[in-house]
Amino acid sequence: MSEFWDDEPHIQAQLQVVRNTIEQTVATAHGFIRPILEDHVNSTGKMLRPALVLITSMIGDEDRSEDAIRVGSVIELIHLASLVHDDIIDGAQKRRGRASVFAKVGAKQAVLAGDFLLARALMLTSGKERGMDSQIVSRALTRLCESELDQDAGQGDFFIDRSTYLRRIGGKTASLFALSCYSGAALQEIDDATNKLAHHIGYCMGMAFQIQDDILDYIGSSKKLGKHTGGDVKSGIPTLPLICALEIENELDKHELKSVLTDRKIPLDQRTTTKVLSLVEELGGIQKAQFLAESYRKRALEEIHRLGNPEVERMLTSLFEKLSARSV
Numbered sequence: 001m002s003e004f005w006d007d008e009p010h011i012q013a014q015l016q017v018v019r020n021t022i023e024q025t026v027a028t029a030h031g032f033i034r035p036i037l038e039d040h041v042n043s044t045g046k047m048l049r050p051a052l053v054l055i056t057s058m059i060g061d062e063d064r065s066e067d068a069i070r071v072g073s074v075i076e077l078i079h080l081a082s083l084v085h086d087d088i089i090d091g092a093q094k095r096r097g098r099a100s101v102f103a104k105v106g107a108k109q110a111v112l113a114g115d116f117l118l119a120r121a122l123m124l125t126s127g128k129e130r131g132m133d134s135q136i137v138s139r140a141l142t143r144l145c146e147s148e149l150d151q152d153a154g155q156g157d158f159f160i161d162r163s164t165y166l167r168r169i170g171g172k173t174a175s176l177f178a179l180s181c182y183s184g185a186a187l188q189e190i191d192d193a194t195n196k197l198a199h200h201i202g203y204c205m206g207m208a209f210q211i212q213d214d215i216l217d218y219i220g221s222s223k224k225l226g227k228h229t230g231g232d233v234k235s236g237i238p239t240l241p242l243i244c245a246l247e248i249e250n251e252l253d254k255h256e257l258k259s260v261l262t263d264r265k266i267p268l269d270q271r272t273t274t275k276v277l278s279l280v281e282e283l284g285g286i287q288k289a290q291f292l293a294e295s296y297r298k299r300a301l302e303e304i305h306r307l308g309n310p311e312v313e314r315m316l317t318s319l320f321e322k323l324s325a326r327s328v
Contacts, residue, residue: 004046018050021073025120043096050076052180055315060188071183077121084114089152140179147171156236156266169210177206204300211293214239230273236266245285
């Protein structure tokens with residue numbers, strides 16, 4: 001978590017309990033995989049998803065912190081499992097600057113490690129409690145898996161359209177953000193309209209977050225990211241800056257970027273990757289992607305102010321401002 005939550009000590013303290021819960025859960029893992037999973041858990045970043053559960057659980061008048069900690073732990077375990085599986089699909093050797101589970105034990109054992117985290121997540125809840133509606137959770141997990149499968153099947157196809165990309169990140173990232181906000185709000189005895197509003201806020205936040213994350217893969221600091229920029233392009237994964245650059249190039253009736261990407265062996269060599277990064281920036285793909293990210297931010301902020309709880313609105317707005325200004 002580093003210093004990210006220093007200005008919200010109450011949330012920071014609860015997130016530490018979430019972390020402790022996850023560490024205790026991972027401690028039940030068998031044999032040699034236990035220290036590897038413990039290292040994976042200890043590399044947890046900002047813990048945004050459980051934080052969203054904790055914050056939105058304060059929309060109503062009841063103290064639901066104990067339930068929110070449990071639900072947040074479940075969702076963070078699901079997220080951690082998805083990262084393990086994501087690294088296998090991408091062949092990623094690094095995760096936040098440290099060796100990935102895949103790099104340490106190979107694909108077969110990493111798949112089983114990710115499955116273990118999912119199984120332990122499900123053991124923390126029966127799926128019947130408020131905030132963990134089994135159908136909502138199932139839909140989110142289904143979308144996440146479908147998006148990963150779609151991305152993997154299309155690896156190396158740089159010429160997808162914008163709607164395909166948005167559908168992918170809607171399942172891969174925004175679905176868990178939406179589930180987090182919905183689950184927190186649903187812990188309270190409030191109207192269904194507010195639950196749905198929280199769900200949509202989470203979705204828009206997740207879309208903005210992932211688009212910015214994809215932008216940082218082009219212009220971020222390699223040192224802060226813990227990995228080299230251009231990783232997605234090198235791995236054959238098209239993201240919004242590239243898609244926007246290709247759109248602009250097509251409008252200008254130019255074909256240099258398209259030509260560079262056509263019939264390339266994956267992974268791309270470093271020279272080609274660097275050329276693509278340069279062309280995307282020159283064509284204005286990054287700026288166009290930033291414009292769409294901003295549209296999701298504005299939509300989320302507008303809906304945050306409809307929640308009717310000044311403290312929750314303040315915390316969500318503050319979180320959004322910090323995420324929007326991040327460089328990692």
